[in-house]
Amino acid sequence: MTIPDPVTTPELRLSLEAPARLALDEPLIALARLAAAGPVTTSSRLNLIESDLSVVVTGPGAHPVRAIWPYPVDSGLRRVTLAAGEVLEGGVLLLAGSGRKPLFPTAGPYELVAEFSPTPATTVTAQPVTVIREDPAEAEDQARALADPGVIGSLMSVSVSQPAADALAGPVSTTPTGRLLAALAAGDPAGIREAAAALAKVAGPVAPATTAAAVLPPGLFPGDERLAAVAAVLAAQDDDGRAAALLAERPWRPPAR
Amino acid sequence: MGERTGQTVGDGATLYQFDEWGDRIEAAAEEDQSDGGPAGPPCEISMLNGSWLLRLTPQGPRRGLAKSEVRGPMRIEVAAAALRVSGDVYVRQMPLQPHEPDTPPLPPAPWYPQLPMSQYSWYFRSTGVTFNAGTVSFGIDRHLWDRTTQEFVNTDTGQIELTCRGQDQDADHPMVMRGQARIGGQTYTAVATKTSESYRGCRVEVDVMTGRVWPQTATLCSGVETSFRQVYGTSGWDMQATVDELKVPEDASLTNAELQTLLATHRGPGTADEWRLWLLVGSAQGSLFGIMFDDDSVPREGSVGFADATLGNDPIIEASARGKPLDEVPAAYLRTLVHEAGHALNLFHPKHDVHNPPIGTEIMNQTGDVMGFATEANPYPCNAVFAFAEHDRLSLIHAPDPQVRPGWKGFGWGHGSLSSGLPLPVDADGLVATNDAAGLQLDLRMPTDTFVGEYVTAEVVLTNVSDEPREVTTRLNLAEGDLRLLHAAPGAVINQVRDIVVACGPRPTTMLPPGGSLTGRMQIYFTNEGITFDQPGPHTLRAELDVDGLNSVRSQRVTMHVRTAATQAERDIAGTTLDRSVGMALALGDFGQNEETRESLAQLADGHPGHDTAAAGALVLANALARPHLDVRAGVAREAEPDAARAYLEQASQGRSPEQVLELAVTVASPTEKDAPVVQAALDLVQGTAPEVNRATEIAEDFVAPSPR
Numbered sequence: 001m002t003i004p005d006p007v008t009t010p011e012l013r014l015s016l017e018a019p020a021r022l023a024l025d026e027p028l029i030a031l032a033r034l035a036a037a038g039p040v041t042t043s044s045r046l047n048l049i050e051s052d053l054s055v056v057v058t059g060p061g062a063h064p065v066r067a068i069w070p071y072p073v074d075s076g077l078r079r080v081t082l083a084a085g086e087v088l089e090g091g092v093l094l095l096a097g098s099g100r101k102p103l104f105p106t107a108g109p110y111e112l113v114a115e116f117s118p119t120p121a122t123t124v125t126a127q128p129v130t131v132i133r134e135d136p137a138e139a140e141d142q143a144r145a146l147a148d149p150g151v152i153g154s155l156m157s158v159s160v161s162q163p164a165a166d167a168l169a170g171p172v173s174t175t176p177t178g179r180l181l182a183a184l185a186a187g188d189p190a191g192i193r194e195a196a197a198a199l200a201k202v203a204g205p206v207a208p209a210t211t212a213a214a215v216l217p218p219g220l221f222p223g224d225e226r227l228a229a230v231a232a233v234l235a236a237q238d239d240d241g242r243a244a245a246l247l248a249e250r251p252w253r254p255p256a257r
Numbered sequence: 258m259g260e261r262t263g264q265t266v267g268d269g270a271t272l273y274q275f276d277e278w279g280d281r282i283e284a285a286a287e288e289d290q291s292d293g294g295p296a297g298p299p300c301e302i303s304m305l306n307g308s309w310l311l312r313l314t315p316q317g318p319r320r321g322l323a324k325s326e327v328r329g330p331m332r333i334e335v336a337a338a339a340l341r342v343s344g345d346v347y348v349r350q351m352p353l354q355p356h357e358p359d360t361p362p363l364p365p366a367p368w369y370p371q372l373p374m375s376q377y378s379w380y381f382r383s384t385g386v387t388f389n390a391g392t393v394s395f396g397i398d399r400h401l402w403d404r405t406t407q408e409f410v411n412t413d414t415g416q417i418e419l420t421c422r423g424q425d426q427d428a429d430h431p432m433v434m435r436g437q438a439r440i441g442g443q444t445y446t447a448v449a450t451k452t453s454e455s456y457r458g459c460r461v462e463v464d465v466m467t468g469r470v471w472p473q474t475a476t477l478c479s480g481v482e483t484s485f486r487q488v489y490g491t492s493g494w495d496m497q498a499t500v501d502e503l504k505v506p507e508d509a510s511l512t513n514a515e516l517q518t519l520l521a522t523h524r525g526p527g528t529a530d531e532w533r534l535w536l537l538v539g540s541a542q543g544s545l546f547g548i549m550f551d552d553d554s555v556p557r558e559g560s561v562g563f564a565d566a567t568l569g570n571d572p573i574i575e576a577s578a579r580g581k582p583l584d585e586v587p588a589a590y591l592r593t594l595v596h597e598a599g600h601a602l603n604l605f606h607p608k609h610d611v612h613n614p615p616i617g618t619e620i621m622n623q624t625g626d627v628m629g630f631a632t633e634a635n636p637y638p639c640n641a642v643f644a645f646a647e648h649d650r651l652s653l654i655h656a657p658d659p660q661v662r663p664g665w666k667g668f669g670w671g672h673g674s675l676s677s678g679l680p681l682p683v684d685a686d687g688l689v690a691t692n693d694a695a696g697l698q699l700d701l702r703m704p705t706d707t708f709v710g711e712y713v714t715a716e717v718v719l720t721n722v723s724d725e726p727r728e729v730t731t732r733l734n735l736a737e738g739d740l741r742l743l744h745a746a747p748g749a750v751i752n753q754v755r756d757i758v759v760a761c762g763p764r765p766t767t768m769l770p771p772g773g774s775l776t777g778r779m780q781i782y783f784t785n786e787g788i789t790f791d792q793p794g795p796h797t798l799r800a801e802l803d804v805d806g807l808n809s810v811r812s813q814r815v816t817m818h819v820r821t822a823a824t825q826a827e828r829d830i831a832g833t834t835l836d837r838s839v840g841m842a843l844a845l846g847d848f849g850q851n852e853e854t855r856e857s858l859a860q861l862a863d864g865h866p867g868h869d870t871a872a873a874g875a876l877v878l879a880n881a882l883a884r885p886h887l888d889v890r891a892g893v894a895r896e897a898e899p900d901a902a903r904a905y906l907e908q909a910s911q912g913r914s915p916e917q918v919l920e921l922a923v924t925v926a927s928p929t930e931k932d933a934p935v936v937q938a939a940l941d942l943v944q945g946t947a948p949e950v951n952r953a954t955e956i957a958e959d960f961v962a963p964s965p966r
Contacts, residue, residue, distance in 0.1 A: 051623065071513060072548070072597075074624050075624065077571070140706075140818065140820060153553075158513075187512075221544070222543070
């Protein structure tokens with residue numbers, strides 16, 4: 001496959017935010033942002049699960065791989081109208097592609113290019129971003145757990161397959177992001193609240209909101225108690241309403257600089 | 258390829274030609290000028306359309322002691338102005354018998370040749386077809402399957418010609434075509450027996466959750482009634498959907514883990530080779546309409562449509578469907594169920610298919626995208642096309658069995674290139690002319706963690722798990738050809754790992770009693786790949802053993818996690834062992850005339866004697882110095898240094914049990930040198946020193962000639 005060229009429309013611009021460096025024992029959560037220059041109606045399915053969004057990942061010396069959710073789904077149309085200056089944001093879990101194959105098998109620089117279809121007939125493409133995946137210093141068990149197909153399947157399907165239960169409770173939960181993903185899979189509201197609070201403490205309220213939205217797109221899982229648990233924890237810290245917008249698949253207007 | 262129009266196929270007396278895409282070459286059509294071939298009126302071209310069982314029998318004298326049974330499904334698609342042929346060939350080896358057993362009768366049509374995955378050998382598709390006076394002739398591109406890697410690895414070409422005559426056909430017998438095939442330089446007698454007017458078939462078991470409704474039929478906005486089977490029928494698939502259970506216990510929200518459990522507990526039994534799919538009429542997962550959730554080790558066997566998901570209230574939704582749960586809108590629900598079953602047949606959403614088919618309103622477009630094309634004048638589901646797009650239709654008919662068959666390759670496989678280059682001709686047996694051995698088990702045992710530069714050994718154990726004694730090879734090593742190791746480095750293609758020395762000779766065998774095992778031990782640090790584990794990351798390995806020339810057995814996959822050297826000791830070791838000449842010495846058990854390598858091995862042995870890699874280095878020195886060495890080409894001799902050899906052997910044995918010493922010694926000795934001094938010397942050293950000596954003796958005996966235990 002080839003890496004898509006950047007494409008923008010007059011009304012919409014897509015961008016992907018990801019950490020510049022991240023150890024391999026941490027699940028990579030990126031943030032996709034769709035920014036409107038003028039009033040525009042677009043698909044609001046800004047997530048990998050429903051496949052309006054996809055990310056092409058190119059690793060060191062490797063062919064580009066499209067990050068596709070391992071479980072193909074069918075869902076209905078959801079649209080949102082963005083006013084000029086508004087953005088729609090969505091979470092993106094970059095862990096594995098089809099066949100549950102890890103997207104980041106080794107340490108090194110990876111280029112990520114996001115693509116989104118605002119309508120079935122149009123596509124916008126983001127500028128590439130580079131993430132350097134680093135060998136974990138003393139956390140090989142955690143990195144290995146994230147490459148386990150059972151763990152990948154559990155985190156991406158937000159449900160625990162029994163063979164992966166120990167790894168989810170153990171090595172996967174040693175990082176704040178992994179802990180929240182594991183708690184969302186386990187579905188225990190108290191555990192989710194604790195994990196969301198822990199992640200918010202080190203990375204701010206947007207991080208847990210992005211993580212939760214990556215595996216439970218709010219428009220696809222309206223009223224899900226796991227999303228509600230995350231939202232409840234973040235409410236007090238979410239001064240600009242950005243986390244709440246992420247957790248509701250709702251437009252958000254960034255503050256003027 | 259888009260919609261085709263053109264001349265309807267005619268009778269058998271007309272010459273038709275079709276290009277590599279199966280499309281009619283108009284200018285080439287002309288009247289039959291042939292001599293007519295065998296007696297009897299030629300068949301009409303339209304009679305070729307459908308599923309066939311193709312059987313190939315070699316012409317000329319048989320080679321070897323076994324007979325290959327070469328057969329498989331062939332699909333001939335005869336459309337308006339198009340003719341395409343594809344097929345999947347399965348091969349098994351049969352011992353030659355004095356009297357050929359009677360061939361069992363074929364089932365009555367319609368049926369579909371569905372054969373054991375373990376016998377899969379190659380896939381072919383036509384590169385151009387002519388049909389003249391009842392004879393269909395076509396070149397093929399053949400894609401050869403590697404049973405161990407479960408991938409297509411090579412391509413070549415061939416030619417098949419089959420003749421269909423009226424006298425071969427009658428109402429009580431299936432239609433038969435006869436002819437020959439030229440494959441890999443060999444000529445085969447080819448017989449094709451028609452099995453169905455459809456191309457492929459699959460049994461679909463439908464289980465329904467309490468209170469939900471399976472759309473047995475759906476009336477479309479046009480007034481036409483359709484069904485699950487009819488939609489698949491438009492692509493030539495015979496999908497026999499049967500409702501098996503109507504009271505799957507209520508569960509308002511289904512996670513993937515729960516769906517996987519339902520698949521395991523509610524699906525009825527099936528035969529081993531039958532193509533089958535489990536379809537659940539379920540409740541909900543968020544607001545999803547459906548999901549193909551089955552992505553475990555036997556993937557794509559289960560899909561679900563969510564009956565409780567509701568259609569929106571948007572004006573682009575047909576008025577009577579707005580706000581309704583899916584199972585109250587049969588057309589919409591049927592579309593989703595057909596769509597999810599399509600994923601189980603490895604069809605992609607068009608927007609992510611690497612072949613870039615157009616996005617539209619056919620089945621494999623997501624409902625959301627189909628809704629995106631809807632208008633108030635032509636609302637959903639009225640605007641949906643209840644058929645597969647051409648790209649998906651061709652994939653359903655002509656894609657290889659491993660791609661399509663539920664339970665075989667994972668979702669997404671096959672949406673790239675099949676070919677990896679043109680190989681030398683291979684005959685119709687394909688690449689692996691052996692059956693999967695029943696009653697034998699192969700275990701690959703090796704460390705799961707290592708660092709780049711560490712000496713790595715593996716143990717391969719063959720066990721007879723049947724009730725009968727089995728005659729098996731004793732060549733459980735990587736040098737003599739019966740055992741091979743498949744190795745996938747991180748992010749890389751699979752390579753075949755062998756020893757750096759390759760030996761030839763007759764296959765020694767032993768009778769393995771029920772419950773008995775044979776064990777082989779080997780170093781895999783340095784192989785034909787060089788340093789085998791030179792990249793950090795997860796490496797996957799699998800062993801395959803040719804047991805007796807007819808049967809093969811494969812081990813489980815083992816993942817080895819390779820990291821970079823971390824401690825100072827590990828860095829020191831890696832600094833020595835990553836030298837190619839040192840790696841070769843570790844593989845050969847000798848440093849030859851290379852004094853620099855000898856010095857490196859000595860530094861390795863002396864530097865970190867507690868580490869097994871250092872002990873391996875000491876044992877190489879012990880092996881090499883125990884005997885003289887002559888470089889014939891250079892005319893240089895190396896004298897034996899028995900005292901030094903013994904000193905290195907004693908150094909390697911320090912702090913190690915007799916069993917550990919022998920385990921290392923048999924791996925540094927080359928498998929082709931059954932009299933390698935280090936094995937006997939190590940055994941002599943440990944004799945009588947500990948109760949574990951019996952085990953050490955067994956290890957030494959297994960090195961010379963593995964015997965059942």
